[in-house]
Amino acid sequence: MISDQDLCKVRDHYPPLKNDLILRVARGQHTEVIPVWTMRQAGRYLPEFREVRSQNDFFTVCRTPSLACEVTLQPIRRFNLDAAIIFSDILVVPQALGMNIEMIPGKGPIFTSPLESPDDLKELDRNIDVDERLGYVFDAITLTRHKLKGQVPLIGFAGGPWTLMAYMIEGGGSSTMSKAKKWLYRYEEASHQLLRLLVDVIVEYLVGQVKAGAQLLQVFESHAGILGPDMFDKYSLTYLQQICQKVKHNLEAAKLEVVPMIVFAKGAHYALHQLSNIGYDVVGMDWTIDPEVARNKIGHEVTIQGNLDPCTLYASKTELEEKIQKMVKKFGAQRYIANLGHGIYPDAEPAQLDFFVRTVHEYSKKLTNT
Numbered sequence: 001m002i003s004d005q006d007l008c009k010v011r012d013h014y015p016p017l018k019n020d021l022i023l024r025v026a027r028g029q030h031t032e033v034i035p036v037w038t039m040r041q042a043g044r045y046l047p048e049f050r051e052v053r054s055q056n057d058f059f060t061v062c063r064t065p066s067l068a069c070e071v072t073l074q075p076i077r078r079f080n081l082d083a084a085i086i087f088s089d090i091l092v093v094p095q096a097l098g099m100n101i102e103m104i105p106g107k108g109p110i111f112t113s114p115l116e117s118p119d120d121l122k123e124l125d126r127n128i129d130v131d132e133r134l135g136y137v138f139d140a141i142t143l144t145r146h147k148l149k150g151q152v153p154l155i156g157f158a159g160g161p162w163t164l165m166a167y168m169i170e171g172g173g174s175s176t177m178s179k180a181k182k183w184l185y186r187y188e189e190a191s192h193q194l195l196r197l198l199v200d201v202i203v204e205y206l207v208g209q210v211k212a213g214a215q216l217l218q219v220f221e222s223h224a225g226i227l228g229p230d231m232f233d234k235y236s237l238t239y240l241q242q243i244c245q246k247v248k249h250n251l252e253a254a255k256l257e258v259v260p261m262i263v264f265a266k267g268a269h270y271a272l273h274q275l276s277n278i279g280y281d282v283v284g285m286d287w288t289i290d291p292e293v294a295r296n297k298i299g300h301e302v303t304i305q306g307n308l309d310p311c312t313l314y315a316s317k318t319e320l321e322e323k324i325q326k327m328v329k330k331f332g333a334q335r336y337i338a339n340l341g342h343g344i345y346p347d348a349e350p351a352q353l354d355f356f357v358r359t360v361h362e363y364s365k366k367l368t369n370t
């Protein structure tokens, strides 16, 4: 038996894929069933995740391939999901640039010395060796790709540059992101400099994930909404476009598979049309936009992912079923990946997620047969 430690490095001979629904939909091919997964599907709402976390600190789980693999597989064992997403965090990129993070229970991840002024950019480690600093994520991806046994495709991800910049300046979550936005108004050149640095690392990181076995990539621009249309254009959209173009170009140049890419710019419903024109195969969206309005803005050339309010999982089964069917019907059975409009909350009931997955599958079969 080959050990997990050795398997982490075996970057070929993966088991054949048995369920490629999500890949086909992302590429615009016709499917008989709508694929479904949820953001944060590996997380605290699962008792088996809390069990792993009770023994291990959050970043230890991220940095230990066998643990990251185990928690990635947990939701796949329980539910009939159509994709797995590698367990990690978007903040491992600023960490790789030399910033220190602590996970504070009840508060989330906090940077111990956030960036205060452009002078602090000098403190970041530039020209990092991505393989060396983030190789543990690559190892976790390779191990998980083997352990999935081809059951479903494995999604890799990274945070969008504006979202990472916002965390690096705010030091943690914020409802206004005013410290980070202050940079955009006061230090325009330094802001672009930081965003460019992040783009370079993110591109290399995403390409590395595909090299390690990721079959689909998602970019989480979770703090897009706080920018508003003009600032989003200037400080996010341009960079999201560069990421997609460069990743695809570099994959091709390296003779790796040009995997489909998803962009999720939370709150940026004002920019859905632009987001559908910058090269991504899939545009994700939160629940604040009506599916029909979204489809009109996006058209049928790009796949849509979303967008059930995660709080709908608190509803009765009758109401939940109604809401799921309405959403699916409005998005349509093709070029559509069902998901929540943001990550599942820690107090969600696993049985409700199971119901969500089943309902999407069953209802979509009805839709495609009529």
Ligand SMILES: Cc1c2[nH]c(c1CCC(=O)O)Cc1[nH]c(c(CCC(=O)O)c1C)Cc1[nH]c(c(CCC(=O)O)c1C)Cc1[nH]c(c(C)c1CCC(=O)O)C2
Pocket: 038, 039, 040, 041, 042, 043, 044, 053, 058, 085, 086, 087, 088, 089, 090, 091, 107, 108, 109, 157, 173, 220, 222, 343
């Ligand atoms: C903004 C952001 C972060 N991380 C991430 C985002 C983008 C998506 C989003 O908008 O939610 C992305 C992320 N974080 C995590 C994943 C794992 C993969 C998955 O199952 O989706 C992914 C894709 C694990 C996690 N990342 C975190 C947890 C919970 C922490 C724990 O286990 O103690 C998990 C499972 C911690 C985290 N990490 C982050 C925050 C703000 C928090 C605290 C909030 C919270 O507690 O839910 C940063």
